[in-house]
Amino acid sequence: MIHRQQVKKQRILFIVLLSLIVITAFISAGIGYSTLTFNRLLPTFLGQGTFKEEFVLFSVRLPRIIITILAGMALALSGAILQSITRNDLADPGIIGINSGAGVAVSIFFLFIPIQSGSFVYLLPLVAFVGALITAIFIYILSYNRGTGLQPVRLILVGVGFSMALSGLMIVFISSADRQKVDFIANWMAGNIWGADWPFILALLPWLIVLIPFTLYKANKLNLLNLNEPVAIGVGVAIEKERITLLLAAVALAASAVSVTGGIAFVGLMAPHIAKSLVGPRHQLFIPISILIGGWLLLFADTIGRNVIEPNGIPAGVVVALIGAPYFMYLLMRK
Template identity: 75%
Template sequence: MIQPTLIRKQRVILFTLLGLIGLTGILAMGMGYSSLSYNRLLPTFLGQGTFKEEFVLFSVRLPRIVITCLAGMALALSGAILQGVTRNDLADPGLIGINSGAGVAIAIFFLFFPIDPGSFVYMLPLVAFAGSLLTACLIYLFAYDKTVGLQPVKLILVGAGFSMALSGAMFVLISSSEPAKVDFIAKWLAGNIWGTDWPFIVALLPWLIILIPYALYKANRLNLLTLGEPVAVGLGVSVNRERMTLLLAAVALAAAAVSVTGGIAFIGLMAPHIAKSLVGPRNQLFLPIAILIGGWLLLLADTIGRNLADPDGIAAGIMSALIGAPYFIFLLLRKT
């Protein structure tokens, strides 16, 4: 039974995070290469802005804010599921190769297949999912041992190896491609938020609408899996089935996110750890908090990055790596 004081604490944190997301979103609306005065935000929302103000707000800033927040939520939940299923606190879709698998699939699709402008946006999450799923299956096979089951440390090492190999494959693919297409792939690799229009939100949103409730529904199963295979089996859990379905959900969330944001790492690592430090390791409590933290972290990284250098700014993937790499080293040292 969860203590009522802990539930109240979780609710306070959730409302605080929603406030932080709202405040950061408001700041992001007014900041950028084309500035928008904050005292003009409300009139523009109400349809009383100039053509330039409405274009900047509704066609440039607002879709980017929504996309960034949704992608951060998806990456955070993906990381939390991976950490629970593998029982490894260092698991992250960007660190164990899942994002790289999505990147290679997107690069192949973008470079060698005919692109239909009408369906391109909606095909990207599916293509990314196929690449991520194939990569995840290979990593799982190499990290699994019939006698001891899934080995968490081996999974991280195998995943890191796949990530480096796939990054090399990506550079081989783009080495002889057209400059315009190479520019797109390079921005994807850097984690530059490129899917900044409303159709990308429509393409990403269904994945989150389905998979976030599913992950929350499976929170108790995740609790049991983190106790280890013998305990989970003893409590009647079909370990292999639950593990595979949850891994599929984690892969799908990561693939959908990076298909529109590019290669973003460390959000899936940091958000679950911060959430656990606030309310403890119970998935029912920390998963909703991790989701909001992920959305806020990526939104904050993108807002800071795009205002540091004109006109294109610094990619959100680079900003999140600047924050996340020291945090990863800290976790690694704490584990040893």
């Protein structure tokens, strides 16, 4: 049973984080290389701006803001699922190689398969999902012991190894590609938000619409999987079936996000940890908070990175890594 005080605290934090996302989005929309001042934002949003103002807001900044929030939410939820099913606080789709698997698949698709402009956007999440899924299967098999089950520490080590190997494979692809395609893969690896257009939002949104309610529906199962295996088995949980189902959901969320944002790590590591520290370890409580923290965190990183050096800025993945790498080291030493 969840205490009423915890539910009240969750609701307050939910409203605070939602407000923080709105404020950060407003600031992000009002600053940048192209001129669009804060006092012109609301009139432009209501259709009273000049052609240039409307183009900057609706074709450049607003799609990027929305895709960044959605991707951050997907990565945070993916990280929360992975940490629970592996019982490992260091699990993150970027750290354990799932993002790199998606990146290799996207690179192969982009370099070697004829691209139809109409279907390219919508095929990307599917292609990324296939690559991430194959990688996750290999990592899971190599981390599993028939006698003791899934080995959390081994999972991290195998995942890091896969991540490095797959990043090396992408560099091999770069060496044999033409300049335009090299730029694309290099930007992807750096975590540069490249899919900043309305069709990319339509490609990413369905995955979140389906998988967020699905994960919340599985919250009780995740609570049990986060305990030791004998307890979960004792209350009737089909451990392997639930793990595989939830692993598929985590892979799909991570793959759909990184297919349009590039190789961004650490969001899925930090957001669940911060959420748990605020509202506790019950999944019904911390998952909604984690989703909002992930969305805000990536939006904040992209806003900072985009405006530090004009006109190109610093990739959001680099800004997140500057925050997340020390946090990862702290967790590694503590655990």
